[in-house]
Amino acid sequence: MWTKIVPVTALIASVSLTGGTAYAAPTTPVGGEALGSRGLVAPAGVKKPPKTKATSYVVADADTGQVLAAKDAHGRYLPASTLKTLTALTLIPKLDKNRKIRPSRNACNQEGTAVGLSVKATYKIDDLFKALMMSSGNDAAMALAETNGGLAQTMSDMNAEAKRLQANDTVAKTPSGLDKPGQSSSAYDLALIARAGLANPEFKRYISTKTSTFPAPKGHYEISNHNKLLWRYKGMVGVKNGWTSKALGSFVGAATRGGHTIVVSVMRHEGYFWEEVADLLDWGFSVRGNATPVGQLVDPLPDAQAAPQPGASAPATQVTPAAQPPLLDTAAKKQTDSSKTVGMVVIGGGLLFGLIWLGYGIRRRRGRSRL
Template sequence: MGMKHVTAVSAIALAGGLTLVAPGHARAASDDTTPIGGALLGQRGVVVDPAAKALPKTESSAFVIADADTGQVLAAKDAHGRYLPASTLKILTAVALIPRLNKNETIKPSAEACNVEGSAVGLTQNRIYKVDDLFRALMMVSGNDAAVALAETNGGLKRTLADMNAEARRLQARDTVAKTPNGLDQPGQSSSAYDLALIARAGLANPDFREYVSTKVAKFPAPGGEHYEMANHNRLLGRYPGMIGVKNGWTTKALGSFVGAAKRDGHTIIVSVMRHEGSFWEEVKDLLDWGFAARGQVAPVGALVGPVPKVKPTRPVGGPPAAAPAATGGPAAAAEDSPLVGAGALVVAVGLLGGAAWVVYGVRRRTRAQRDDQPDL
């Protein structure tokens, strides 16, 4: 059953070009007047090209379907709605810390790391773990203990949260606020379907990140020189054609969330869903199928933007300071630092402005309060 058409937003021509006219209830992702990625992504309802094939049914409160190669957002619902991210926040932990840590360093976790609640890989206070092992546990089995141990290796929780939030700002994931490195619910912590897709896209550009999220089964060190196997929580790995990863999550407050990517015929589609009350796996498969069929066939409704560009000094020594370029929310924003963002983002801008009409549709301890990555999701 497809999603219902509720209202339309049209693009009108003004002197000097076309301008998207957003309805009054469109919401900005920050203090800017236009939401990051395009005006249509400020809608609470579903936005999609009216000529597109009907979207699959999903019970998630928010979702994004995006072309990872071009950055085009093919369809979305409440893309910038802020929700508790649960363990999908771990993708930001990985993206922020992978470049900062030596993956061959061996570390000894603290008692605090070993005793963290929720899903855990089962760390002990022994110097037997490489950073590489911890990243794998973080992304494969959603180890909350691994997340804390990585934060300790990075200089502590305070520094790690500062690094994570700085990375979110650099990527222009403005709906995301990290209060923990593992996604366990905390007041003020948030992300959005748009941001999860944006952060996952940045992660997929890193070979180590791709390896961690795509590994199905791996050995993890145990005391006494032993190892045991851990299996990836992502149920679509090996079951959905071309599935790469990325991460699922669940807590009683956040409900189910997921961001994943799959590749077919040289093209990659990203799907993110948030606040799903039940099992989302079949729905994600349907959304991915729709994305592959729609790629290149529908007008995009927005774009996954590039990171904030690096400021390059342009003044001579002793001269007046050069103005830093402002971060923009447009589709062609700051593609310099992302290997996945380029000319395709400019194509999105043209597609957004040229559309005639848009449709808007409206492995251890678990506590009851903070269970994470519930296995039946």
């Protein structure tokens, strides 16, 4: 019988840094105490979740919000293009999908994956959202951000939306997910964002579209969805995959069978994750309704509570909740399903030295997005 891991919490109540600044460790992680574990947490009395090479993952019942299993659910990692889920969720309600725009040269010249925007063509906002969520276009992400009032405004809006969703591990620095110092998300947050997106009919339409025509300066061409499971997995609804050389592979997806929807998110996967995600989805469907949840995907905050207070808003570049210390990343990467105790021991010392490291302002170099 598989036994649920009991997490270690509050290993360090606070750490004093040079200058007297103190960091207070949260007493209860969002979604429940068990989700604070760096190791695998799973329900007793049902079969063990299938193995995955992902450093962090969450399997949840999208209907009830119950987290069925997780590993390092709140570990903060570079999200790569899975961050585009937050971009879409934030901007879909703000932009008229029938509006036409001509993208700037800056948008058209974004590095990494692009749908091929041209300054000589005009595009409907609807087309740009398809390019964002189907083809993972970094050029489309920037065009949408500029249409929303500019990059700074969009970053502020995205971080406000993350706060509303209680996705507190998420810090958006780019609309595309291109690596940038201070940017982060977690498997828990990606599942939260995806669940909220599934409730939006337009978001759901974009992520579930397999192929579509896309305008060009002369005529049209066809684009296809990068989510391979739309073709391979029965009941797959969609959502988003991502990859950069620094973030490695990331994915958040949802599938519906028998009227029930399961969400799976994985982060920092070193290889080909599609089959492993399919196995996790299968496991979620097999145990839902029969397993004691290990946590909960929380509901969004009430609008009044989530809204910024007058005079309290800050530029987007200043929205920087504490990023996961690099040494915690290292501990998580080395942790396996059979080394949970070691992982939990490392977290205490890792937190101490990681915070001191952050105090000296060491920053990670920028990666390059391909998905």
